[in-house]
Amino acid sequence: MNADALLDRLIEALRCLPGVGPKSARRIAFHLLERDRAGGIHLAEVLAESMVRIKRCSRCRTLTEREVCALCTNPERDDGLLCIVEQPSDILAIEQATDYRGRYFVLGGRLSPLDGVGPEELGLDLLARRLHDEPIAELILAISPTVEGSATAHFIGERAAAQGIRVTRLAQGVPLGTELEYLDGGTLALAFSTRCTL
Amino acid sequence: MNADALLDRLIEALRCLPGVGPKSARRIAFHLLERDRAGGIHLAEVLAESMVRIKRCSRCRTLTEREVCALCTNPERDDGLLCIVEQPSDILAIEQATDYRGRYFVLGGRLSPLDGVGPEELGLDLLARRLHDEPIAELILAISPTVEGSATAHFIGERAAAQGIRVTRLAQGVPLGTELEYLDGGTLALAFSTRCTL
Numbered sequence: 001m002n003a004d005a006l007l008d009r010l011i012e013a014l015r016c017l018p019g020v021g022p023k024s025a026r027r028i029a030f031h032l033l034e035r036d037r038a039g040g041i042h043l044a045e046v047l048a049e050s051m052v053r054i055k056r057c058s059r060c061r062t063l064t065e066r067e068v069c070a071l072c073t074n075p076e077r078d079d080g081l082l083c084i085v086e087q088p089s090d091i092l093a094i095e096q097a098t099d100y101r102g103r104y105f106v107l108g109g110r111l112s113p114l115d116g117v118g119p120e121e122l123g124l125d126l127l128a129r130r131l132h133d134e135p136i137a138e139l140i141l142a143i144s145p146t147v148e149g150s151a152t153a154h155f156i157g158e159r160a161a162a163q164g165i166r167v168t169r170l171a172q173g174v175p176l177g178t179e180l181e182y183l184d185g186g187t188l189a190l191a192f193s194t195r196c197t198l
Numbered sequence: 199m200n201a202d203a204l205l206d207r208l209i210e211a212l213r214c215l216p217g218v219g220p221k222s223a224r225r226i227a228f229h230l231l232e233r234d235r236a237g238g239i240h241l242a243e244v245l246a247e248s249m250v251r252i253k254r255c256s257r258c259r260t261l262t263e264r265e266v267c268a269l270c271t272n273p274e275r276d277d278g279l280l281c282i283v284e285q286p287s288d289i290l291a292i293e294q295a296t297d298y299r300g301r302y303f304v305l306g307g308r309l310s311p312l313d314g315v316g317p318e319e320l321g322l323d324l325l326a327r328r329l330h331d332e333p334i335a336e337l338i339l340a341i342s343p344t345v346e347g348s349a350t351a352h353f354i355g356e357r358a359a360a361q362g363i364r365v366t367r368l369a370q371g372v373p374l375g376t377e378l379e380y381l382d383g384g385t386l387a388l389a390f391s392t393r394c395t396l
């Protein structure tokens with residue numbers, strides 16, 4: 001169809017972006033070429049630098065260009081609180097939605113032996129060292145309540161509790177603004193059985 | 199919130215992509231960093247090269263890395279047919295949907311004096327030269343039937359017709375698969391008044 005090799009390569013390369021199919025890749029390519037070359041050049045530079053320089057923080061495993069990330073080195077955060085999340089993006093979500101001021105630890109996934117994801121892949125040896133070395137009073141398990149997530153939370157929580165650390169997890173129940181008739185049965189049953197006094 | 203400068207810069211830079219707000223920029227950044235570094239590096243390279251090397255074809259004004267594009271140099275295309283489109287992406291749409299085998303000319307916009315878009319900005323001097331120098335039998339105006347688009351088509355069509363060139367435009371009417379009750383009144387009125395025998 002279009003025999004212009006470089007334009008074709010650009011459209012193809014844009015498909016590494018999540019959710020971008022052939023049509024949106026084409027739309028993005030034309031947008032950048034016709035309306036925002038400066039933005040495209042800037043993106044290319046920052047993208048190249050990011051892909052090479054951003055690694056995992058050696059303390060919390062979140063994504064960072066530094067050896068230790070800004071959250072880990074921030075002296076104003078509470079060393080007594082450690083919040084376990086699955087993904088770096090969960091940190092941003094918690095930072096934006098809550099007033100949590102403790103530290104974080106990023107698993108980078110969930111225990112899934114069949115997929116080859118064991119304690120080592122999730123950095124649980126590093127976590128164990130932190131639980132041993134640091135004055136952590138409470139471990140908050142902010143892990144998705146899926147089957148694998150719950151198993152992962154249970155695995156981590158048991159080990160921490162054995163060391164005398166207080167272990168908590170996010171409350172489960174009906175999300176705010178959700179109509180009961182659209183809620184899945186499992187969540188409804190759980191929320192019903194864990195109902196509290198008004 | 200997130201004090202990691204390079205990650206912030208990546209998320210910000212991704213917002214030059216059309217339709218990408220802060221949330222999707224963040225999602226794209228994490229996707230590339232965690233799951234597709236190779237794709238991200240490749241995109242950065244092709245993007246940088248494209249933004250610098252892709253220009254307008256000197257004959258048809260479409261986007262290309264060459265002085266003259268592949269469609270213009272293809273010896274199998276019919277020199278007697280010239281299709282006028284607004285944007286390079288319109289060429290791809292016509293190539294995919296039709297069996298048109300003529301040449302193209304890209305305006306890059308519509309006449310809009312108030313926005314400073316006159317005949318010069320649309321390359322109409324180049325088009326006039328082509329209409330004069332080349333054996334063009336039919337000029338097809340594949341321009342959106344908007345107010346400015348129609349004015350632009352009229353402007354171009356009159357000049358070509360004055361040179362004895364046959365000028366056609368895309369048929370206007372009810373789009374295939376459209377329910378009449380959802381069609382705008384203007385299109386319905388037009389389709390009604392230009393109805394044809396079955």
Ligand SMILES: [Zn+2]
Pocket residue numbers: 057058059060061062068069070071072
């Ligand atoms: Zn860190």
Ligand SMILES: [Zn+2]
Pocket residue numbers: 255256257258259260266267268269270
């Ligand atoms: Zn061309």
